Amino acid sequence: MQAAWMLSAALVTGACGGGQPAPGAAGTAAPTGVTTTVTLDGSSTVFPISEAVAEEFQKATPGVRVTVGISGTGGGFQKFCRAETDISNASRPITKKEMDACAAAGISFIELPIAYDGLAVVANPKATWIDHITAAELKTIWAPESQGTVKQWSQVRAGWPARELHLFGAGVDSGTYDYFTQAINGKEGASRGDFTSSEDDNVLVQGIANDELALGFMPYAYYNENKANLKLVGVDDGKADNGAGPILPSVETVKGGTYQPLSRPVFIYVSAKALDRPEVKQFMDFYLAKGGALAEEVGYVPLGERGYQLVAAHLAARKTGSVFEQAGSQVGLTIEQLLSRESQ
Amino acid sequence: MAVSLGPNASSAGRRRADLVFQAVALVVLAVALGALAVLVATVWRDGAHRLTWQFLTSFPSRRAESAGIYHAIVGSLYVIVLTAVMALPVGVAAATYLEEYGGRSRLARFIELNIANLAAVPSIIYGLLGLGLFVRTMAMGRSVLAGAATLALLALPVVILSTREALRTVPSSIREGSYALGATKWQTIWYQVLPMAVPGILTGLILALSRAIGETAPLITIGALTYIPFAPDSVWSAFTVLPIQIFNWVSRPQAAFKDNAAAGILVLLALLLTMNAIAIVLRDRYQRKGRP
Numbered sequence: 010m011q012a013a014w015m016l017s018a019a020l021v022t023g024a025c026g027g028g029q030p031a032p033g034a035a036g037t038a039a040p041t042g043v044t045t046t047v048t049l050d051g052s053s054t055v056f057p058i059s060e061a062v063a064e065e066f067q068k069a070t071p072g073v074r075v076t077v078g079i080s081g082t083g084g085g086f087q088k089f090c091r092a093e094t095d096i097s098n099a100s101r102p103i104t105k106k107e108m109d110a111c112a113a114a115g116i117s118f119i120e121l122p123i124a125y126d127g128l129a130v131v132a133n134p135k136a137t138w139i140d141h142i143t144a145a146e147l148k149t150i151w152a153p154e155s156q157g158t159v160k161q162w163s164q165v166r167a168g169w170p171a172r173e174l175h176l177f178g179a180g181v182d183s184g185t186y187d188y189f190t191q192a193i194n195g196k197e198g199a200s201r202g203d204f205t206s207s208e209d210d211n212v213l214v215q216g217i218a219n220d221e222l223a224l225g226f227m228p229y230a231y232y233n234e235n236k237a238n239l240k241l242v243g244v245d246d247g248k249a250d251n252g253a254g255p256i257l258p259s260v261e262t263v264k265g266g267t268y269q270p271l272s273r274p275v276f277i278y279v280s281a282k283a284l285d286r287p288e289v290k291q292f293m294d295f296y297l298a299k300g301g302a303l304a305e306e307v308g309y310v311p312l313g314e315r316g317y318q319l320v321a322a323h324l325a326a327r328k329t330g331s332v333f334e335q336a337g338s339q340v341g342l343t344i345e346q347l348l349s350r351e352s353q
Numbered sequence: 354m355a356v357s358l359g360p361n362a363s364s365a366g367r368r369r370a371d372l373v374f375q376a377v378a379l380v381v382l383a384v385a386l387g388a389l390a391v392l393v394a395t396v397w398r399d400g401a402h403r404l405t406w407q408f409l410t411s412f413p414s415r416r417a418e419s420a421g422i423y424h425a426i427v428g429s430l431y432v433i434v435l436t437a438v439m440a441l442p443v444g445v446a447a448a449t450y451l452e453e454y455g456g457r458s459r460l461a462r463f464i465e466l467n468i469a470n471l472a473a474v475p476s477i478i479y480g481l482l483g484l485g486l487f488v489r490t491m492a493m494g495r496s497v498l499a500g501a502a503t504l505a506l507l508a509l510p511v512v513i514l515s516t517r518e519a520l521r522t523v524p525s526s527i528r529e530g531s532y533a534l535g536a537t538k539w540q541t542i543w544y545q546v547l548p549m550a551v552p553g554i555l556t557g558l559i560l561a562l563s564r565a566i567g568e569t570a571p572l573i574t575i576g577a578l579t580y581i582p583f584a585p586d587s588v589w590s591a592f593t594v595l596p597i598q599i600f601n602w603v604s605r606p607q608a609a610f611k612d613n614a615a616a617g618i619l620v621l622l623a624l625l626l627t628m629n630a631i632a633i634v635l636r637d638r639y640q641r642k643g644r645p
Contacts (some may be wrong), residue, residue: 046591050576053604060580061415067582076591077580079601088576093495209604234606307415308606 045288050078051085051098061303095283100184102333117329125310127229127258128271130242141243141255156201176204177225192270230308263310400615417609427584428592435501444512452520472510480574495576498588508561515557519550552636559632569596
């Protein structure tokens with residue numbers, strides 16, 4: 010115990026000798042002026058991209074520390090709007106309420122789409138009867154009023170077996186669930202409640218891989234890592250102008266805007282005040298330069314060269330605010346449409 | 354059970370009941386230990402091959418094979434040492450007051466009731482308290498200090514309760530002997546009672562710290578980070594701990610990260626066992642000192 014006492018005494022005196030922290034300096038305590046820190050927090054969906062960028066950035070830029078937290082998109086914005094973080098990861102656009110909180114605290118921000126995420130619809134490999142599904146059929150299955158009534162495959166499409174339908178989906182607190190319900194049922198958070206839900210997508214992978222009668226949705230990256238145990242189901246949105254017939258999610262179809270309605274952009278939000286700090290500016294430039302390749306490496310779909318140029322221009326112009334101010338999540342928007350709105 | 358255990362039961366019946374109970378107890382023990390053995394064996398099978406020097410000395414990475422756990426080991430050690438430093442003096446002082454000075458006063462009973470309740474509060478509540486009090490009001494930020502203070506709160510009730518138990522086991526003949534030699538109350542407590550209670554206090558502390566080192570929820574709440582490419586270098590540093598790193602690896606899509614998580618669990622187990630071993634050695638030493 011004595012050793013522990015001495016060690017801790019050394020820690021405490023060491024810390025005091027090293028200079029008191031400046032509380033309020035972005036809420037994080039950097040003890041000395043030697044190293045500077047860039048802090049990110051927010052969505053677990055965007056985390057792998059930001060983590061990869063942070064890892065590479067630090068190899069290239071010694072002396073700057075980058076930390077990335079996972080608090081969920083909502084939790085991230087709460088910290089962001091209290092000036093506790095510099096950059097917020099978000100798998101959906103900022104909401105009106107969150108914007109008000111930021112405005113009240115005097116935080117203005119720049120909204121930057123940085124990649125696409127596709128939601129994969131998957132079934133068990135033994136489910137021979139299914140290779141594609143239409144958006145309308147998905148709605149038949151997942152609509153709130155289907156709860157307790159749509160219980161068999163045969164109720165969805167004639168020819169499918171009269172056997173039980175077992176549903177799996179993302180947890181109701183996730184941005185993935187918000188987006189899926191918005192895209193399929195037309196309203197964020199509106200869906201039946203009698204399905205197996207989990208915030209941990211690996212639980213969904215296990216569940217579907219072991220259940221012949223399962224159908225579910227999950228981020229494309231999780232399908233991609235478990236291809237052998239899952240069957241990817243093509244989705245047909247019923248519109249011919251963005252690719253006719255059922256379409257499987259892939260880098261090309263997500264980027265090209267034909268895998269609809271289940272692909273979405275993901276964002277980072279950078280505080281305008283933090284951007285005045287050279288290390289944050291440096292990190293953002295690095296993010297936009299290398300983010301695409303790194304996003305692809307960790308299982309996401311990059312925006313494409315033109316996309317990143319537009320985003321970089323947007324950052325350079327320091328255009329604050331959100332294009333989603335009025336509408337919330339938008340389904341079926343390609344990145345070019347989105348960015349042209351951003352630059353208006 | 355149908356066997357009557359009343360005072361009138363026949364001798365053979367009572368013996369049979371005794372045997373049945375013994376068998377049930379053995380089976381229960383075997384099930385518990387068996388489950389533990391299976392768990393450890395599974396984790397060992399998955400994680401042993403990742404337990405390399407590289408793993409122990411590297412920082413997190415998006416690539417499973419180059420990711421390491423050094424930052425989390427240092428973070429856990431920082432947090433647990435600081436937690437002990439905060440919880441031990443306060444806990445022992447509080448217990449001493451309640452046991453030796455408080456008596457049956459209204460205040461003492463009120464405090465006692467609250468401590469008993471605190472011991473049963475879910476850890477996430479401590480996390481929320483830590484976030485409001487340490488991180489924001491006291492402006493500690495997401496620092497090691499804030500994390501340790503939160504865990505110290507979590508550990509305090511256990512430390513206090515076990516210290517009180519330990520103080521109670523000191524025979525009153527020791528106190529009376531001390532008084533008879535003219536010692537004051539404080540001298541009696543400091544030179545006689547507390548040293549004799551050390552083994553019990555240490556046991557309580559180690560139980561409390563073993564719980565604290567495995568805690569994830571309160572630290573996530575106060576904002577312990579998930580990706581942190583450096584080891585903490587002062588109490589004001591940002592940090593992460595082993596359970597958070599393990600949790601993060603388990604939830605990733607790539608299978609290779611699950612092996613990392615298993616290896617992380619082995620590291621955490623080793624750390625726990627080391628802590629417990631140190632506590633047992635210390636306790637035995639003090640026990641020998643206490644009763645020559």
